[in-house]
Amino acid sequence: GENVEQHPSTLSVQEGDSAVIKCTYSDSASNYFPWYKQELGKGPQLIIDIRSNVGEKKDQRIAVTLNKTAKHFSLHITETQPEDSAVYFCAAGQKLVFGQGTRLTINP
């Protein structure tokens, strides 16, 4: 089955700086890669996704890059703000296996 590894498990950055979270996957047939954000007391919410026919997708301060050859994809958040503090999950695979999550803290 699919194996998804996510790093780092925790990340602390200063407000205004950039944050990068990386995921690797094992199933070469994977072609859909979503990122979810989970705030305290809420369920995960999709923030951006990418399909295997593109290498990069951007939505305002959030971007995702995909390297299918190396089987890894990354979430980039620029100009971080306090409201970006949350747990972020990547996912991949035919049955959407989730990574272990990254707790991102934005320090004011």
Place this chain on the structure above:
Amino acid sequence: ETGVTQTPRHLVMGMTNKKSLKCEQHLGHNAMYWYKQSAKKPLELMFVYNFKEQTENNSVPSRFSPECPNSSHLFLHLHTLQPEDSALYLCASSPVGLAGELGHETQYFGPGTRLLVL
């Protein structure tokens, strides 16, 4: 709001109790999911229903019994649970289930039910 609601939000039960978790989606989706979220395994798929039919059971113990009477409602019946079953139980829905589009669809999650088994 995601359009997926879950009740109750919090539940405390003894190991001999029987309780049920309820999920309702107002998005017109055809697929619904149960996930377990704990410190050990942050998002673990339990069950998938597609057009009211169960299409995935991820080796879940029989003390968890799902029910999907229609595409908008999903239940998780609990009986004789163990303390290690304490977790956040999340419901999600998507336009098409994993069996149909094999994980290519956005899933919309509810807020979860925080379960504590004593």
